[in-house]
Every structure is written in structure tokens, then in C-alpha cells.
Amino acid sequence: MSRPTVAFLSKKNLLHNVAALRQRVASAQFIAVVKANAYGHGIRTVSRTLEGAVDGFAVASIDEALILRRAGIQSPIILLQGIYGPEELQIAYEERLEVVLHQPEQFYWLRKQHSLTSLSCWIKVNTGLGRLGLPLHGVAPFYDLLHELPYVEHPIKFLSHFSCSQEKNHPLNRIQVDCFRDLMHTYPGKYSLCNSGGILHFPEYAFDAVRSGICLYGISPVPGMTGQDWGLKPVMTLRSHLIAIQNAKRGDPIGYGGRFCCPEDMPVGILAFGYGDGYPSTARDGTPVLVRNHLCSLIGTVSMDMMAIDLRPCPDVNIGEPVTLWGPGLPVETVMAHGEHHVWQGVTGIQNRVKFIWEEAPPAPMLSLVSAVTDAALQ
Numbered sequence: 001m002s003r004p005t006v007a008f009l010s011k012k013n014l015l016h017n018v019a020a021l022r023q024r025v026a027s028a029q030f031i032a033v034v035k036a037n038a039y040g041h042g043i044r045t046v047s048r049t050l051e052g053a054v055d056g057f058a059v060a061s062i063d064e065a066l067i068l069r070r071a072g073i074q075s076p077i078i079l080l081q082g083i084y085g086p087e088e089l090q091i092a093y094e095e096r097l098e099v100v101l102h103q104p105e106q107f108y109w110l111r112k113q114h115s116l117t118s119l120s121c122w123i124k125v126n127t128g129l130g131r132l133g134l135p136l137h138g139v140a141p142f143y144d145l146l147h148e149l150p151y152v153e154h155p156i157k158f159l160s161h162f163s164c165s166q167e168k169n170h171p172l173n174r175i176q177v178d179c180f181r182d183l184m185h186t187y188p189g190k191y192s193l194c195n196s197g198g199i200l201h202f203p204e205y206a207f208d209a210v211r212s213g214i215c216l217y218g219i220s221p222v223p224g225m226t227g228q229d230w231g232l233k234p235v236m237t238l239r240s241h242l243i244a245i246q247n248a249k250r251g252d253p254i255g256y257g258g259r260f261c262c263p264e265d266m267p268v269g270i271l272a273f274g275y276g277d278g279y280p281s282t283a284r285d286g287t288p289v290l291v292r293n294h295l296c297s298l299i300g301t302v303s304m305d306m307m308a309i310d311l312r313p314c315p316d317v318n319i320g321e322p323v324t325l326w327g328p329g330l331p332v333e334t335v336m337a338h339g340e341h342h343v344w345q346g347v348t349g350i351q352n353r354v355k356f357i358w359e360e361a362p363p364a365p366m367l368s369l370v371s372a373v374t375d376a377a378l379q
């Protein structure tokens with residue numbers, strides 16, 4: 001038998017999330033961010049499911065864009081980091097990819113091209129994240145340069161990226177918005193500022209296009225809240241099953257380093273799922289999992305292929321028992337709040353040895369109990 005680790009993925013919930021997020025931003029174009037294998041959800045099926053429901057896709061690099069084109073995606077595709085070298089321009093042109101330009105060198109590569117007939121370009125401006133983009137005061141010569149190139153499509157588009165949008169009252173948000181507005185007042189064009197946190201907290205700044213990543217997958221980027229709080233539904237349900245049960249004695253250590261020590265005689269379940277499958281390695285004792293109708297908890301350090309579960313809440317289960325690691329009823333946000341990683345890493349970290357099944361997962365049990373725990377865990 002093969003390894004019992006499965007990710008159920010829901011097309012219904014994915015489309016629900018697009019509709020729910022679109023409602024917040026009215027007429028703005030909606031770009032689905034599907035970089036990093038669609039945040040671990042499977043870039044091909046996610047994109048095929050969303051084609052027609054969104055106005056375009058955004059990926060990190062040409063390799064990812066080519067996966068989309070080969071999967072039959074016709075919609076616009078934005079290369080968020082642009083091109084890494086001049087030779088990529090021809091591919092971008094042939095595959096009708098929209099390039100983000102954030103470094104002077106990229107503009108110079110463009111100037112040397114003579115074989116292109118059309119190219120859609122975004123100028124990226126650094127408004128405060130301090131990662132990619134021209135400074136506001138440095139935009140003018142490059143804007144002019146794009147105007148001189150006959151193959152550059154008009155209007156020219158502009159984007160910037162928030163650094164703290166998941167924190168509504170962070171002072172940097174205001175600074176970034178003001179800077180972006182200065183840009184809008186200076187240059188005619190199309191404008192995109194909001195990522196998921198922006199869509200949730202600042203829909204009034206949706207402008208011409210929004211770029212949604214994490215929320216698309218039903219996950220809240222806002223600490224202390226789950227996707228459900230925003231009307232979103234999780235796309236991924238992660239399951240495995242128990243492959244061993246130990247009748248541990250009081251004082252027995254569990255797992256590497258003996259991090260957990262049994263406080264009494266107790267049943268300990270061994271689950272086939274570990275950090276080698278993508279479970280967060282920093283998850284602490286007490287991280288919730290769902291076994292049958294019971295909320296149980298992780299005990300001991302997560303191993304590469306296994307983890308141990310305190311089975312005292314449901315002592316009569318047997319090996320083969322399915323266990324839900326996250327999904328409806330047990331938000332990934334709750335699980336991640338029990339470790340050191342942020343929510344993006346939870347789903348993005350799922351490895352390809354987990355089987356992906358695009359089917360609606362069986363409903364999760366005990367919603368009320370789990371959401372009570374969610375609240376406690378996220379305080």
C-alpha cells in the first residue's frame with residue numbers, strides 16, 4: 001500500500017473564494033497569484049479551475065508561466081519578478097507574458113530589443129517594502145523610456161506591494177498608500193497595489209487591479225483570524241492515518257529529543273505525516289489534529305515521516321484511523337499559530353509525495369468545539 005498522505009482540494013471552495021473576494025473590490029480586475037505551485041495547491045488544476053473566473057494570473061518566473069501556457073491557460077500572466085536576463089524577453093513576448101520592470105537593467109535590456117512587436121509592461125515602484133521597485137523619484141526617466149519604445153503597450157501599468165497589509169493599523173500602510181497615490185497623480189496608467197491583506201483591509205485602494213494569493217486558498221493573512229471570519233473557505237484538507245498505536249507508560253518519552261514525557265499511562269498514535277510531507281517542523285505539543293470526532297493533539301517533535309498524537313480523547317481507535325491535519329473545521333491558521341512559521345508556509349510547504357485529490361473532502365466533525373479551540377489558540 002502506498003503512503004496514506006492525501007491533500008483533498010476543493011474547486012468549489014476555490015471558486016467561492018474568488019467570488020467572495022471579488023465582492024469586496026467591486027470592479028477592479030482580479031489577478032490570481034499562483035506562484036510556488038499555487039501556494040502548494042497545484043498550479044495546473046488551480047489555474048484551469050480559475051480560468052475565466054479571474055482576469056489574469058501572476059507567477060514568480062517564466063518557468064511557472066510556461067507551465068500555465070502549457071496547461072492551456074490563455075489569460076494574461078504577469079511575471080512578478082520580471083525577467084532575469086535579456087534572453088527571456090523574447091519568450092515573454094512569444095508567450096504573451098506581462099513583465100514587471102523593477103531594476104534599471106531590465107529597462108536597458110528592453111531598449112536593445114528590435115524584434116518585438118508588442119509587450120505589456122508594469123513598472124514596479126518601491127513604496128516601503130524595500131524589496132523590489134524603483135523609488136518614486138526615480139520613475140520619470142524609465143517611464144519616458146517606455147514611451148519611446150514603439151512595441152510597449154499602452155497604458156503603462158504600475159504596481160507596488162504592501163509590507164504590513166495584514167496589520168490594518170500599521171503606520172507603514174498609510175505611508176505606502178500616500179506614496180502610491182503620488183505616483184497615480186503624476187503618471188497616467190493602470191494601478192495595482194493590493195495583495196490579500198490589502199483586499200481585506202483596504203478595498204478602497206483596489207484601484208484598477210488586485211493581486212490575491214493567500215486568500216484565494218481560503219486562508220486569512222490576518223493574525224488571530226481565520227478565512228472563515230472573512231467568508232472564505234479552505235481549499236485544502238490534509239489527511240493521513242494512524243500506522244501504529246503505542247500503549248505508553250507514565251514517564252515514557254515520545255519522539256526525538258524526548259520533548260514530550262507521558263504524564264500517565266496513555267495511548268499514543270503514530271501518524272504517517274511529518275515535516276518531509278510539509279507539516280510545520282516547529283509545531284509545539286498541543287497543536288490540534290482531528291481524529292474521528294475528537295480533537296487530539298500533537299505530542300513530541302515532528303519527525304520527517306511521522307508524528308505522535310495523544311489519543312487520550314479517543315482511546316478506542318485503531319490503526320488505519322484517518323486523521324485530519326487541517327481543513328474545514330480545523331483551520332491551517334490555527335495549526336500554524338502553534339508553531340513558528342507564518343500561514344503562507346503551511347500550505348506552500350506541502351511536498352509532492354502527498355497525493356493530491358481534487359474532490360470535496362468528507363465534512364469535518366465537531367465544528368463548534370474546534371472553533372472554540374481556534375479562538376483560544378489565537379489569542
Ligand SMILES: *Cc1c(COP(=O)(O)O)cnc(C)c1O
Nearest residue numbers: 033080161195196211212213214
Ligand atoms: C506573492 C505576491 C502577492 C500575493 O500576496 P498574498 O499576500 O499572498 O495575497 C501579490 N503581489 C506580489 C507582488 C507578490 O509577490
